Amino acid sequence: MLEPTTMRLLKACSAATLATQLFKRGLRNTFMQGVRPLAYPGEPMVGEAFTLRYIPSREDLDHVGIYANPENPQRKCIEVSPPGCVMVSDCRRDARAAAGGSILLTRLMVKGAAGFVTDGGLRDSPEIAKIAMPVFFGAPAAPLNLVHHHAVEFNVPIGCGGVAVYPGDVIFGDGEGVVVIPKHLADEVAKDAAEQETLETFILEEIRSGAPLIGTYPPGEPVQAKYRQWRAKHGPK
Numbered sequence: 001m002l003e004p005t006t007m008r009l010l011k012a013c014s015a016a017t018l019a020t021q022l023f024k025r026g027l028r029n030t031f032m033q034g035v036r037p038l039a040y041p042g043e044p045m046v047g048e049a050f051t052l053r054y055i056p057s058r059e060d061l062d063h064v065g066i067y068a069n070p071e072n073p074q075r076k077c078i079e080v081s082p083p084g085c086v087m088v089s090d091c092r093r094d095a096r097a098a099a100g101g102s103i104l105l106t107r108l109m110v111k112g113a114a115g116f117v118t119d120g121g122l123r124d125s126p127e128i129a130k131i132a133m134p135v136f137f138g139a140p141a142a143p144l145n146l147v148h149h150h151a152v153e154f155n156v157p158i159g160c161g162g163v164a165v166y167p168g169d170v171i172f173g174d175g176e177g178v179v180v181i182p183k184h185l186a187d188e189v190a191k192d193a194a195e196q197e198t199l200e201t202f203i204l205e206e207i208r209s210g211a212p213l214i215g216t217y218p219p220g221e222p223v224q225a226k227y228r229q230w231r232a233k234h235g236p237k
Contacts, residue, residue: 001084002048002170002186009190010046013197015176021193025185032161032178034093035119038128038135045134045173047086047114048183049165051158052077054091054099054120054149062146074145077154078104083112086171090158091120095138097148098123102131109133117171117178119161120149136178202227202234 002010010018015031022030052073066072081087087108089099102124105116115134121141122128128135138161145151155167163180165171170181181189203217206226216223 002046006187006190007046009194010170010172010186011044013044013172013190013193015172015174015179017193017196017200018172018179018181018189021189021196022179022181022185024192025189027182029163030180032117032119032136032163032180034095034138035117035136035161035178036138037173037175037177038122038125038137039131040134040173040175041132045086045115045136045171045178047084047171049088049167049169049171049180050077050081050085050155051165051167052087052089052099052151052154053156053158054089054145054151056092057097057146057148057150062150064144064146066146073151073154074100074104077151078108078111080154081108081111081113084114086115086117086173087113088158088160088165088171089116089118089120090160090165091118091138091149092159093119093138093161094148095119095121095141097121097143097145098141099137099145099149101144102127105131105133105135115171115173117160117173120145134173136173198231198234199227202230 019031099118099120117136119138121139122137125140157166168183170186172179
């Protein structure tokens with residue numbers, strides 16, 4: 001489980017800031033491509049990844065009868081997902097069919113999930129857009145998952161939106177998109193990202209007041225001195 005302080009700091013950050021902090025640590029591929037918010041109640045999504053992997057479907061195996069099997073990976077993944085997790089479904093960036101619909105995502109919400117992410121499609125997307133849980137997806141898709149996707153296993157390493165996701169990684173989502181934070185870096189990234197957010201709030205005030213970019217962003221020593229004074233009054237305690 002995430003430390004409460006880490007959770008609080010991350011919820012005050014943005015995807016852009018977190019991507020920058022991860023870049024500073026040598027991680028360049030952390031922002032999911034082609035994955036956008038569908039339902040976004042307003043507060044950033046933060047939770048540990050609980051993953052589901054799909055492969056391409058095959059007509060002799062993928063028929064509606066498989067849903068009656070209680071071991072169906074798609075259904076079982078939702079049922080065993082822990083509260084506070086972000087379920088991440090790997091659809092190989094194929095949004096032609098749905099990774100889920102309103103009934104499955106409502107069940108996930110009722111179980112206490114922090115959110116849902118897929119690089120595939122979602123059906124019932126107008127209804128899901130109103131759900132009280134963050135949801136990120138590739139595109140609307142009316143066809144059920146069996147048309148193009150075969151669920152094979154859950155809580156394993158996957159790729160989503162071109163980014164590697166390991167179970168337990170910290171998944172962050174806001175109005176811009178989804179960032180994946182390796183679990184072992186979450187505490188330090190959250191702390192440094194919070195400091196960056198504070199600094200950039202100050203810099204933005206300076207730019208709005210007419211300060212030039214050169215010497216302000218990034219801040220030179222005179223601006224850093226001014227920032228230290230400002231931070232003493234306005235920064236996090």
